[in-house]
Amino acid sequence: MLSWEGWTEHFQACRECSDWTLYQQIRARGFDPDEYACVHIANQITWRCETHADPRDCPDVLIIHNERFDEYELLGRYGDHSVTTIQYCPWCGVKLPESMREQWVERLEALGFDDPATQEIPEEYKTGAWYRKMT
Numbered sequence: 001m002l003s004w005e006g007w008t009e010h011f012q013a014c015r016e017c018s019d020w021t022l023y024q025q026i027r028a029r030g031f032d033p034d035e036y037a038c039v040h041i042a043n044q045i046t047w048r049c050e051t052h053a054d055p056r057d058c059p060d061v062l063i064i065h066n067e068r069f070d071e072y073e074l075l076g077r078y079g080d081h082s083v084t085t086i087q088y089c090p091w092c093g094v095k096l097p098e099s100m101r102e103q104w105v106e107r108l109e110a111l112g113f114d115d116p117a118t119q120e121i122p123e124e125y126k127t128g129a130w131y132r133k134m135t
Contacts, residue, residue: 015092040091041072056081063090067128069101100131 002010011017022043026033029046036042044063052058056075063086064073074090076082087096108116108125116125124130 037096038089038092038094040089041094041096045072068126069099069104070097070128070131071099071101072096100128103131 011021019039022039023033026039026042026046029048031042031046033039033042036045041063044061045065047061049055049058049060052061055061055064059077062075064075064083065071066073066083066085071085073083074086076084085099088094089096104125105116107130108121111122113119113121122130124133
């Protein structure tokens with residue numbers, strides 16, 4: 001039988017055990033971990049802070065999902081809500097989905113929008129609804 005110290009050392013060293021635990025925690029939150037690129041990204045995106053309504057304000061949140069473009073962003077910690085788009089999970093290296101940003105711009109241009117930042121664009125283009133309709 002492992003001691004507490006032995007179990008802790010094993011847990012920290014064994015990716016399979018730690019990933020399994022994350023998987024269970026995500027499911028307990030009411031999410032399906034299999035809908036994400038990996039369990040680490042799922043853990044980041046599904047975790048909710050009880051103190052901060054905006055995840056960008058929480059020091060415990062490292063990655064957010066920009067649904068509009070299906071991008072994952074690493075949060076800056078300078079108080080200015082800066083982000084860096086990432087293409088791979090920082091924990092396991094799995095490739096994240098390709099950004100939909102260029103397609104978003106192209107579709108809006110095809111609809112006659114030349115400056116979506118200042119124009120009132122269709123509601124579905126304010127979320128990921130526009131690309132989910134494609135599948």
